[in-house]
Amino acid sequence: MKEQSLCNENWQRVTSRVQDACKKAGRLRTSVHVVGITKYVDISRTLAIYNAGCRALGESRPQAFWDKAAAFASGGIQVQWHLIGHLQRNKVAKTMSYSPVIQTIDSVRLAKEVSRVTASSSTVCEGFIEVNLSQQSERSGVVLESLTDVVAQILVLPGIRICGLMGMASHPETGREPRREFAHLRELRDVLNEKFPEAGGLPELSMGMSGDFEEAILEGSTMVRIGSALFDGLD
Numbered sequence: 001m002k003e004q005s006l007c008n009e010n011w012q013r014v015t016s017r018v019q020d021a022c023k024k025a026g027r028l029r030t031s032v033h034v035v036g037i038t039k040y041v042d043i044s045r046t047l048a049i050y051n052a053g054c055r056a057l058g059e060s061r062p063q064a065f066w067d068k069a070a071a072f073a074s075g076g077i078q079v080q081w082h083l084i085g086h087l088q089r090n091k092v093a094k095t096m097s098y099s100p101v102i103q104t105i106d107s108v109r110l111a112k113e114v115s116r117v118t119a120s121s122s123t124v125c126e127g128f129i130e131v132n133l134s135q136q137s138e139r140s141g142v143v144l145e146s147l148t149d150v151v152a153q154i155l156v157l158p159g160i161r162i163c164g165l166m167g168m169a170s171h172p173e174t175g176r177e178p179r180r181e182f183a184h185l186r187e188l189r190d191v192l193n194e195k196f197p198e199a200g201g202l203p204e205l206s207m208g209m210s211g212d213f214e215e216a217i218l219e220g221s222t223m224v225r226i227g228s229a230l231f232d233g234l235d
């Protein structure tokens with residue numbers, strides 16, 4: 001089927017580009033996870049990219065995430081889901097029932113709600129603190145001025161394990177260099193590691209999308225979130 005073979009080819013191409021970038025960076029291929037972002041595609045294409053080999057999938061909107069996660073679960077298909085879009089507190093409980101990694105923890109209030117929900121089910125949520133690297137107020141994520149304070153308050157919450165930081169480079173129109181912004185996120189992570197040694201390290205850096213993942217890998221990304229490049233050629 002055309003859809004499956006295109007997804008197979010795209011998956012091969014993307015993972016070999018990841019491999020090349022790792023080599024160029026002097027890093028092991030296994031140090032970078034690929035999360036396939038399926039927010040643009042229907043369930044059939046989501047399944048096709050899964051079948052191509054992409055076992056970690058990310059969705060942006062909670063409703064679409066619930067629908068897909070329910071469909072995969074009812075088919076008995078194991079996926080590590082990631083939520084990569086803004087999560088409202090009233091959607092936390094339903095979202096957590098599918099145990100995704102929450103990449104978009106952007107406030108203490110949200111983290112407290114996640115902690116409350118996991119406490120009631122004796123589970124632990126893995127999460128990333130989303131950082132607003134662009135300094136533009138319309139973008140999401142914790143602003144730089146409050147990052148240390150927000151991280152300090154979230155790290156003490158039970159039932160939530162912060163694995164690292166997530167960030168997005170600015171739109172190209174702003175004239176900012178993605179690579180500089182990725183380096184900045186890595187530096188922020190390193191500073192936080194020194195400040196909060198008891199956190200056990202924040203090993204992960206979720207940064208890099210279809211247009212800039214090679215640069216992100218050169219700057220230390222451990223998790224690239226790739227959407228459109230996986231669905232090239234499918235209209």
Ligand SMILES: *Cc1c(COP(=O)(O)O)cnc(C)c1O
Pocket residue numbers: 037039060084085168208209210211225226227228229
């Ligand atoms: C859509 C999205 C991606 C994937 O973007 P592509 O450019 O299609 O690879 C990655 N991260 C986040 C947070 C997104 O919203």
